[in-house]
Amino acid sequence: MCGIAGIIHTEGLKPVDPDRVRRMCDAIAHRGPDGEGVWTAPGVGLGHRRLSIIDLAGSPQPMMAAEGDAMIVFNGEIYNFKDLRAELQALGATFRTDGDTEVILQAWRHWGVDCLPRLHGMFAFALYDLRQRTTLLVRDRFGVKPLFTARLSDGAVIFGSELKALLAHPSLRREIDPLAVEDYLAWGYVPDHRSILKGVEKLPAGHYQLLRPDAPPPAPVQWWDISFADRAKGNADDLGAHLLHHMRDAVTSRMLSDVPLGAFLSGGVDSSSVVALMAEASTTPVKTCSIGFDVSALDETAYADRIAEQFHTQHWKRTVSADDFTLVDKLAGMFDEPFADASALPTFRVCELAREHVTVALSGDGADEAFAGYRRQTFQHREEQARSFLPAVLRKPLFGGLGAIWPKADWAPRPLRAKTTLLSLAASGEEGYARALAATSPELRETLYSPDFKRLRGEYRAEQPLIELMRNAPARSGLDRAQYADLKFYMPGDILTKVDRTSMAVSLEAREPLLDHRLVEFGARLPESMRVRGTTGKWLIKQTMRRYLPEDVLFRPKMGFVTPIAQWLRGPLASQARGLAASGALAATGWFDSARIEGLAEDHIAGRADHSRLIWQLLMLRKSFDRLG
Known part of the structure; x- marks a missing residue:
C-alpha cells in the first residue's frame, strides 16, 4: 500500500520540476513511510511513497521495466501476481524483482490495456510508456484505491492518491463546487462523480484514462462492470458450496504478506467470517483487533471476544470513550473533502490499534453491498413487490398524500416511523431507494439553502445521478438495482473512502477479501431468494457460515459502528x-x-x-x- 502523485504535460514535452512532484508526495507521506522516489522525463513526472508489504527490499518505485521502455508508480496489491508472473515468463518476460509491481509493467508490455481484467486485487497506478509517450491512469474494479486528477491552466494533468497531494501544487485552483455541496448534504460524502473543488475529478472505479501527448485528456474508459443480469441455478447446498469456495480463495489470497498480518473483528457476520476462514488457513494464531465504546448500548465487544476465543486468536481491544470528540479536527484533515460518516472515528481507532501489532489487516467490508445485507435493501425488495401490485397512478396520490401529512417521528417506535416508507412507495423504485440512501431529504435540504445557493445549483438535484445509474443498471429486479447502486455509488464514496483514509493515516494496509471480484460476481448471479429471505439479508452467507459461527452472531440485528x-x-x-x-x-x-x-x-x-x-x-x-x- 502506498501513495502516488505526478504531473503529466499533454501540451508539449515541457520539463517537470522534480521538487514539485516531491512536495506532492510529501503531502501524503503517511501513506508510505518506508521509502520515496521521484522520476522525471520531458513532459512527465512520477512520484511514490512506499509502505513495504511484499518484496520488502527489492521493489522500489518509481519502477522501470527491465527493457527501459515503461515506468510505473503503483498503489495497492495484485493478489494473483505469481500466476501472472509465470504466464509472462512463458511469453519471454524477464523479471528483476519478486514483487507485484514489475508484473504490471510486463503485463502492459505484452497485453496493453487488455492486461487490466487479468489483474486481481486493489490498485491505482500511473504507467508511462516511453515508446508511445502515453500515460495510463487506472483504478481498480470497486474503487478500493483512490485516484484524484485535475487539469491545470497550462494544460498539465496532475494526479494523486489523495486530494492533499493535488493541493500541494501551487497552480491548483481552490474554488468550491456548489453542486458538490448539494451532493454532500444529500449523501454525507462527496460521491465519486464529483469533487468538492471545481476542476478536480476522481477517476471512476473500474475505469482507465490514457493520456497522449499534444491531445486533451480523453474521457475515462470503463474496463469492468458488475452485472446482475444473469441468475445461477442450483439449490442452497450446491450454491453454498460454491460460495464457501470463493470466500476461502478470497481470504487466503489476501493473507500473502512479508510483514505482520491480522484482521479487524467487530463480532458481526462479515468480520467473523473472515477471521474464521483465516484461522482455518493459518498455522499460527490470527491477530485480531476490535473497538468498543464506554456506552454499553453501543458496545459489541462481547461478540468479538466470543469469536476471538472460539478461534483462539491473539486479540487486542480498546474502548472509545465519550470524549473522543477531540479527534474531530484530525478526522477532517484525513479526508480533505467533507465526510460525515461518524463511524470514521471508531474505524480510525481500530486502525490505530491494529497498526501497533500488524502492518496489514483484513476487513469484512463489501458483503452487505454484494449479498444484500443492509436493511434498506430488504425494505426495497418488499417495496418493489408492493409497487408491482399497484400502478403508479394509484400509488402516487395514495401514498404521496399520506406521506405528506404523516409526521416525521424519529423519536417514535419504528412501526410508527412511516413517513419515509410512504413517500418511497409513492415514487418509482429508483426514487424510493435514493430517498432511503440519503442522509438528508430533498425537502430538508431546500430549507437550508439561501436564495443565492439555489440560483447556483439550478435544476440539479443530488438524487439524479443515482436514479440514472439504477435505471441503466445491468439488472433484472429492484433488489438488483439497489445492490448495483450500493456497489457503484455508496461503497466507493463512503465505505471504501472511510477505510482507505483512516487506515492510511496510520500507515496500515487494509484488505477487503469479501470484495474479491469473482466472489461479488457470484453473489450478483444468486437468485433473490438466496440473498433475501423474509427480513433476513445475506441469507446464503449466513446459512453457509453456520458450520463456523454461532447463531446469535449470524442472526442478531446489524449494528455497525455507532458513535x-x-x-x-x-x-x-x-x-x-x-x-x-x-x-x-x-x-x-x-x-x-x-x-x-x-x-x-x-x-x-x-x-x-x-x-x-x-x-x-x-x-x-x-x-x-x-x-x-
Whole structure:
C-alpha cells in the first residue's frame, strides 16, 4: 500500500520540476513511510511513497521495466501476481524483482490495456510508456484505491492518491463546487462523480484514462462492470458450496504478506467470517483487533471476544470513550473533502490499534453491498413487490398524500416511523431507494439553502445521478438495482473512502477479501431468494457460515459502528454547533440560511429534537471549508 502523485504535460514535452512532484508526495507521506522516489522525463513526472508489504527490499518505485521502455508508480496489491508472473515468463518476460509491481509493467508490455481484467486485487497506478509517450491512469474494479486528477491552466494533468497531494501544487485552483455541496448534504460524502473543488475529478472505479501527448485528456474508459443480469441455478447446498469456495480463495489470497498480518473483528457476520476462514488457513494464531465504546448500548465487544476465543486468536481491544470528540479536527484533515460518516472515528481507532501489532489487516467490508445485507435493501425488495401490485397512478396520490401529512417521528417506535416508507412507495423504485440512501431529504435540504445557493445549483438535484445509474443498471429486479447502486455509488464514496483514509493515516494496509471480484460476481448471479429471505439479508452467507459461527452472531440485528455524536453535540461540541452558520468559511459563502441552522442547533441542544446527523454534516462541511479556504 502506498501513495502516488505526478504531473503529466499533454501540451508539449515541457520539463517537470522534480521538487514539485516531491512536495506532492510529501503531502501524503503517511501513506508510505518506508521509502520515496521521484522520476522525471520531458513532459512527465512520477512520484511514490512506499509502505513495504511484499518484496520488502527489492521493489522500489518509481519502477522501470527491465527493457527501459515503461515506468510505473503503483498503489495497492495484485493478489494473483505469481500466476501472472509465470504466464509472462512463458511469453519471454524477464523479471528483476519478486514483487507485484514489475508484473504490471510486463503485463502492459505484452497485453496493453487488455492486461487490466487479468489483474486481481486493489490498485491505482500511473504507467508511462516511453515508446508511445502515453500515460495510463487506472483504478481498480470497486474503487478500493483512490485516484484524484485535475487539469491545470497550462494544460498539465496532475494526479494523486489523495486530494492533499493535488493541493500541494501551487497552480491548483481552490474554488468550491456548489453542486458538490448539494451532493454532500444529500449523501454525507462527496460521491465519486464529483469533487468538492471545481476542476478536480476522481477517476471512476473500474475505469482507465490514457493520456497522449499534444491531445486533451480523453474521457475515462470503463474496463469492468458488475452485472446482475444473469441468475445461477442450483439449490442452497450446491450454491453454498460454491460460495464457501470463493470466500476461502478470497481470504487466503489476501493473507500473502512479508510483514505482520491480522484482521479487524467487530463480532458481526462479515468480520467473523473472515477471521474464521483465516484461522482455518493459518498455522499460527490470527491477530485480531476490535473497538468498543464506554456506552454499553453501543458496545459489541462481547461478540468479538466470543469469536476471538472460539478461534483462539491473539486479540487486542480498546474502548472509545465519550470524549473522543477531540479527534474531530484530525478526522477532517484525513479526508480533505467533507465526510460525515461518524463511524470514521471508531474505524480510525481500530486502525490505530491494529497498526501497533500488524502492518496489514483484513476487513469484512463489501458483503452487505454484494449479498444484500443492509436493511434498506430488504425494505426495497418488499417495496418493489408492493409497487408491482399497484400502478403508479394509484400509488402516487395514495401514498404521496399520506406521506405528506404523516409526521416525521424519529423519536417514535419504528412501526410508527412511516413517513419515509410512504413517500418511497409513492415514487418509482429508483426514487424510493435514493430517498432511503440519503442522509438528508430533498425537502430538508431546500430549507437550508439561501436564495443565492439555489440560483447556483439550478435544476440539479443530488438524487439524479443515482436514479440514472439504477435505471441503466445491468439488472433484472429492484433488489438488483439497489445492490448495483450500493456497489457503484455508496461503497466507493463512503465505505471504501472511510477505510482507505483512516487506515492510511496510520500507515496500515487494509484488505477487503469479501470484495474479491469473482466472489461479488457470484453473489450478483444468486437468485433473490438466496440473498433475501423474509427480513433476513445475506441469507446464503449466513446459512453457509453456520458450520463456523454461532447463531446469535449470524442472526442478531446489524449494528455497525455507532458513535455518540448526539450527546457530543449537546455537550462538549454544543458551542461549535451553535456557531456553525455564524462564522468561518461556511458562513462566508452566503449559501445557507443561518437562522434556520441556528434554530436546528438550539432545538437539538435543548433536547427538543434530534438533529445530530445534520448538524454533524454541517460541522464537517465547515471544517473542510476552513481547510480548503
